[in-house]
Amino acid sequence: MGEIGAARGAFLWGTAAVYLCAFASLYTQIPGLYGREGILPVRRMLPFTGKPLLDQLTDSPTVLWLCPWLGLDTEQGMELICLLGVGLSITALLVKPLRDCFIFACLWFLYLSLYQVGQVFLYFQW
Template identity: 65%
Template sequence: MAEAARPRALFLAGLAAVYVAAFGSLYVQIPGLYGREGILPARKVLRLSGKGLWEQLRDFPTLLWLSPRLGLDTEQGMELLCLVGILASFGALVCDSMRDCLVFALLRVLYLSLYQVGQVFLYFQWDSLLLETGFLAVLVAPLRLLRRGSPSWRPHDPVTFWGVRWLLFRLMFASGVVKLSSRCPTWWGLTALTYHYETQCIPTPVAWFAHQLPVWFQKLSVVATYVIEVAVPVLFFAPLRRLRLFAFYCQ
């Protein structure tokens, strides 16, 4: 594989893995969250108004409007979209030829369709981040499925891939700046990590051990967080490859 194509290939494969996790984790939760007896039944979001299909898609873009035409209710339609998403994203993960812009366009449409009816359970930062990253993947991925037998194309487009760098820069830089601009005394006083590990929304297996580390190490970790999130992202755009690699390993 040409070295120039490696970043794009890793980005697309990694995003495919994220899609597998996103669709898979949502699939098993649909009955409890969005079923008829669920917490927020999805069928209440998609109320038939007598409008035509195209008008419905224009006002509220989601493929779930097609569920009645397939003889499915909204919950079953969501499960179908998740299954299709799992299969397509897993194919893109394990098969290089499946990392095509059409496949990633399908994955984004599927997740957007679920996002539209997901209500508060799909309104987190990572959901909107996945939609934005998924849109960039459509631009970054090559068009292979419709170009079999055609002349070879450049394996890496630096123009579109700049969008990925810019997204990563915005994500990390904003994450650091918002900590400072919030004027939270724990972040300014370097004490935020003394209790972060026991209050994070999804604790990791090593969180308990991290919480036991001495206070001086926790404060040093906050300083490192500022450096990694505020100072280092500028190096994403450095002209020297070694500086960009340094920024990569820091992240």
């Protein structure tokens, strides 16, 4: 049982490290790729219409739909998601008991939220 636990721990630690690299590298690229003067501004991907939030989430599942209610623009929302992802990844790297399905489900959903609006730059990574 010890070998399985060690392999599981190494796999989860490595997955957290990959998420850390993904969120940290995307954070530095957001202004140039998705900012107001970026190559493909992200605000075009999420036109805030009068549709209910549930309809918007079914069209494109991303937490960036919540940005207007938080008083953020979409670029700031992407930066906040990246910072949350970095924080969760570091937590999963350093605190072994927190390497569980809840943390990794949150990391997955945060990255999915970025992927939904990432256009060409994130489509190639998947």
